Amino acid sequence: MHIMYFTEQPMATYPADKGLEFGATALMFSNSHFDPAEGSRLYNEYIEQYVLAEDVGFDGIMLNEHHNAPFCMQAKANIFAALLAGLTKRVKIVMLGNPLPLAENPIRLAEELAMIDMISKGRLVSGFVRGGGQEQLATGVNPAFNRERFEEAHDLIVKAWTQPGPFRWEGTHYQHRVVNPWAVPLQKPYPRVWVPGVISRETVIWAAQHRYPYIALNTTVEQTQKIWDLYDATAAEVGFQGGPEYHGYLKQVHVAETEEKALENARQFTWMQGEFTGLAHPVWSTPAGYSSPENRRGFVEFSTGRGSSPRRRPSFDEQIRDNMIIAGTPKTVIAKLRQVMEATRPGIMALWANDGAVSHADSMTCIRLFGEEVLPAMRETAKALDLKSPFEAETPVSLAYSQDLQPRPVAAE
């Protein structure tokens, strides 16, 4: 099993009353509420936390990016990836990921990622995402072409990484006279690509069609199992067997020295959930054309307050009860994680450990307790359940680089 540490890098020190007053903490919530002195402190604390995560035995550090919102301070995940490439020695640097549609020039991404891969001596996992709805608005990118841009940018980057240049690219959304980036990745044929997601069927299918592991982001156990069913059915169609080495799962898990402390800190996870529920703006989070057509009716009902969010989250107590949020002492957390691992059988797990206004000291304690007690127990569980990571299973990087394919037609549903 591959176990990663994750934090959204929250900037929780903005005045909460201003967010409540404005009614949303996204996109249009004024950056006059951002305090760069606090930002500087937090960025540096996050670096310390990542370094500790490596020291205590995490296999990877998962990074992401968002724009115009306090729930995530990373505006460019590649900057932290570059820092970690130099500051760490062993952990995989797992980008989940670079939002491809936001790139006006995907070749620049290919270059940056190649540099990170070389500096880290081949520790890059280059996940790609579509970017949230509001990210399209924050960066002025047309949401109606989000998926087309995602797929074309991916194809261009992979070609730039695997085919000798120079070549020309006359695509639908990207045109490049000369593709010939001098920096190419150390890992061959190219760094592993993992694809995270929440609710889009199309993304699950796309990942499986490319044989890229899919990382379910904080979904319920039932949603996760449905995602695996779809992934594995698609995998069978294109000729490989799905299973744990293609299944990743991000969970909110906080560990502390007492149950009380853990629960108090875990409540901070709901601070962030404002993005997806209370303090999100339904119109900004789902611009027309961004979502699957099948979700159109649900989203327009939500946007007028007629329906609940298709991304709705239940109350904190329900989330604790249903293992959506896991919190407690190492003993409690180990037992609950075992339940989740048995029910979902992932080969990759991301532990979203600290959020909101959890203090630096508590974050460091949490990471330390993970390393001392939780990770060894998870590895035992993984062994007992035969949950292998893509590295352990030595899976091919992608479908195109597979030599064991046995495609067979399977009715998807």
Added chain:
Amino acid sequence: MAAPLAWQESHIPVAGLPLRLRRAGPRGAPPLLVLHRDSGTPDQLPIHAALAERYDLLLPEHPGYGQSERAPWMRHPRDLVAIYQGLLAALDIPRASLLGLGFGGWIAAEMASLAPRDFERLILVGPMGIKPPQGDILDQALVSHTDYARAGFHDQAAFAAVYGAEPSTDQLVEWDLCREMSFRLAWKPYMHSQTLPHLLGAIRAPALVVWGAEDKVVPISAADRFMAGLPGAKLAVVPDCGACVEMEKPAEFARLVTDFIG
């Protein structure tokens, strides 16, 4: 309320698209091609009935809006210009008048500039297509579908008369389809062209520019640009009225049209 207008509905193949067309009014009367807003068009409106009394009224639905099939290749409102020239050719109508509403006004202005000899009269109602010198065209990406539609009306009772106080979910879905297609056509620069101000000078059709004095969608400052680019055009500013003059003040608007076209 009067009996509903009996539209003749058909799908006319243009450039491989089955373009949805509603047609009403006496054949042989002066043809009037109505180019609808970015929010689509309701089927029954008092203004349709009023205009169908005097004109051969043609109300197509832009591809990707309402029930017209989306053309996934379209990238610019000028693509619609070609489609509508194709429609008029298919119907064998050599010289129509154009009535462009909001976003449809942009299309109409492009049509009249690209084919100056083809049009009898040009009427633009709160047209998009040109960057206003003061203020910006309202960005629908930042507001809900209903709020965007409401912004087109100064008197909210007039909005309710057309869409109901609480528009149906079917209406919201239709608006979302319209919005997606508008993004596909005019995302950046948003709802305007940097060349249209220059191309207006090619237009020969006599033009009437109509603006609601309380337009919250396209700032009325843009009227100056249209008037500067359209020599000899007339400007009619309708008081106590929002962007959707044809829906908010249909009787007054119908008089403006008939006075202008005849």
